[in-house]
Amino acid sequence: MRESGSADGGTPLRTAGAPISWGVCEVPGWGRQLDRSRVLAEMRELGLTATELGPSGFLPPSPARCRSLLAEYGLRAVGGFVPVVLHEADHDPLPVVRAAMRAFMDGEVDVVVLAASTGGESYDARPELDAAAWKTLMGNLRRILKNAKEFGRTVTLHPHLGTVVENREEVQRVLDGSPVPLCLDTGHLLAGGTDPAELVSRAAGRIAHVHLKDVDAAMAGRVRAGDLTYTRAVKDGLYRPLGRGDVDLPAIVGGLTAAGYDGWYVLEQDVVLGPAEGAPNGPGVSDAPGASNGPGAPGDPKENVRESLAYLGRLTAGSDGASPGGGRA
Numbered sequence: 476m477r478e479s480g481s482a483d484g485g486t487p488l489r490t491a492g493a494p495i496s497w498g499v500c501e502v503p504g505w506g507r508q509l510d511r512s513r514v515l516a517e518m519r520e521l522g523l524t525a526t527e528l529g530p531s532g533f534l535p536p537s538p539a540r541c542r543s544l545l546a547e548y549g550l551r552a553v554g555g556f557v558p559v560v561l562h563e564a565d566h567d568p569l570p571v572v573r574a575a576m577r578a579f580m581d582g583e584v585d586v587v588v589l590a591a592s593t594g595g596e597s598y599d600a601r602p603e604l605d606a607a608a609w610k611t612l613m614g615n616l617r618r619i620l621k622n623a624k625e626f627g628r629t630v631t632l633h634p635h636l637g638t639v640v641e642n643r644e645e646v647q648r649v650l651d652g653s654p655v656p657l658c659l660d661t662g663h664l665l666a667g668g669t670d671p672a673e674l675v676s677r678a679a680g681r682i683a684h685v686h687l688k689d690v691d692a693a694m695a696g697r698v699r700a701g702d703l704t705y706t707r708a709v710k711d712g713l714y715r716p717l718g719r720g721d722v723d724l725p726a727i728v729g730g731l732t733a734a735g736y737d738g739w740y741v742l743e744q745d746v747v748l749g750p751a752e753g754a755p756n757g758p759g760v761s762d763a764p765g766a767s768n769g770p771g772a773p774g775d776p777k778e779n780v781r782e783s784l785a786y787l788g789r790l791t792a793g794s795d796g797a798s799p800g801g802g803r804a
Contacts (some may be wrong), residue, residue: 679730
């Protein structure tokens, strides 16, 4: 596995990649979708030996074929994102989640990363739930956790912008009302109004999986205020390589290490890629002319991930150069 050191000089952090760092996303029209052979080859070139699965269709649907393909690149899958509607009384999410858990078991994928989907295709609009919808959501989480024992998988809930569990109050409501472990996504939490470092300080025991990303807090504030859509913000560089945003990464990694966290750190920098140099806009490119013009817009995905790996290596070696309070390096 890709070892980047540790926060205390002990066991190395378990570090994995994610296809979304290469712009590969489940949202229709998200942007240019890179070929999986390029994404997996570049993960290998960076020294990564683990990845999340990415959206449906990115890797083969057969668990055995998926495992075999990843092995060709020296990779294994450690988790996968499963967006599912949990809050509607007339919709049963269990068949879909059970199918995912069975596939994960057959493919030796450890972590099911649930997101409480709105049921829409984008992350730019979402409803606010009433008491009945919250009761349904909590009940479905309990049913899913009970079923997870059959498959031996770890199920986590991922607070995520554009889902029904996004902001600080919603995250706390899940913590108070359900035993479900969390996927700590440092960028989505901060962008949604939750300080991920503070969450680690008081609820590290509830964290079973980590997505590490950095975020431009000012741009995130514009998204929360409704001045900027989520998709537009991602195009303009809402998420940054580690050390170039406002997430207190030293406190997060240090706090998790002190609490005994031994799960995966998945490096994610969600990006929207415009068309290839000299290529016409294709049907898979959403608003491509503006997809790479923002102040923090993505450059080469592999180099962004390389930068994040280097920052994490310096951070865990105690020489990242960042201030104790985090922020931009």
